Amino acid sequence: MLHKRGRVKPETEKKIQQVLKDEGYRTNIFAKNLKLKKVFKFAVLIPHPEQDSYYWTLPVRGIERAWSELASHRIEVKFSFFDRFQEKSVLLAGKKILKEDFDGLLTAPVLPRSFGRVLEILPDNLPIVFFDSYVPGIKPLSFIGQDAFQSGLLASCLMKQTIHQTSGKIAVVKVQPEDYHIAERINGFLRGTCDFGGFESAVVEIDGQATPLDISRNLEAFYRQNRDLAGIFVTNAMTHKVAEWWKAKRSKHQLILVGYDPIPRNIKLLKDRTINFLISQQSERQGYEGIYALFRHVVLGEKIREKIMTQIDIIMAENVDYYQS
Structure with missing residues (x-):
């Protein structure tokens, strides 16, 4: 009856179907497909x-x-x-x-x-x-x-708990082109930092295709106007590009750098403590x-x-x- 072969009285079929429903029976689709060699x-x-x-x-x-x-x-x-x-x-x-x-x-x-x-x-x-x-x-x-907003909020908590200064600027590095989940990370971070007494967050845009030199110039221009820089939040895997700029400065000025994704170049800079925290979204x-x-x-x-x-x-x-x- 299950495979529509043979004749079964309507009342018998109804009873059997009810039993199958009660027992949670379902056709073995995988076995069927295997037979068809699909x-x-x-x-x-x-x-x-x-x-x-x-x-x-x-x-x-x-x-x-x-x-x-x-x-x-x-x-x-x-x-x-x-x-x-x-x-x-x-x-x-x-x-x-x-x-x-x-x-x-x-x-x-x-x-x-x-x-x-x-x-x-x-x-x-x-x-x-x-x-x-x-x-x-x-x-x-x-x-x-991942819950992108919540991950941004977590990044702000890490920043708040480990930041060295009592006041200053926090750079939020937005890598273009932006997509929806990156925007949500930023929203989460800004929500978390809105109650940072003495701190102000500012969004810095960099082109995802920009050369290291162009990125350095962009970040250097921001830093010249914000010498009280206390922390940097990078919204994607390009965290290492920002970290490499900061490391090259050989500055004695301490800041907290939070970014994303355990790619090799980020891990290297995490190990030498140029990057303080990486947030993983379990991409694999x-x-x-x-x-x-x-x-x-x-x-x-x-x-x-x-x-x-x-x-x-x-x-x-x-x-x-x-x-x-």
Whole structure:
């Protein structure tokens, strides 16, 4: 009866269906797909791995680990990379996805305006999982990432508890182009610092594509006007670029520097204590969980959570060698 073979009286079928419902029975979709020898193809749409100081190598590592684990289940993953500094690049990468018949999409929508246009051209029935960031007003199958506002608030708490001076300026370094979750980090930090007696926060913008020399000039101009600089908060993985500027000054002036992401260059500067704290958003885990979310939904037919929030981890020189994301 379960497979619609043979004849069963209507009243008998009704009773059996009720028993199955009560017992929580569901069809073994995985076994069914295995029999059909179906291959499931998932697209991954993210920035080039080397961009943002090689930050994107972290989720790529997690994606590839999940893919390796699921290879025996006929899962294929195809990467489509775009230039996160070029709006048109996102559209071109999105159109490439249209040319193939994918069963799901994992993406980091770091350029909200472009991604809104990409999502308009993709099939309505394509399961989409966001990670790292999201687009306000668009509801994906699931979002995997950090509470950006809360992480900014945490950064302000770290600053408040460790800052050396009793008054001064705090620089909030906003790396362009900005996306929604970066803006939320800034909002969280500013909310946390609004009650810092004697301190004033100021936003400093730097271009994500700027040369080290241009970044140094930008920061130096800010410092000349704010000699009472007491702390710096950097909103993404480019923390090392700000830290390298400060380290090169060889200043005896002490400040607290808080940033994001355990990429190699950040870790090096964390160990020599130029950077005081790094906040990790568990980027490798985000990529890993993203592929598994698509697998559970598409292949196993399971319902997945709309939000899978990752921990907000604090990394210091004392624990960085033992940190696993």
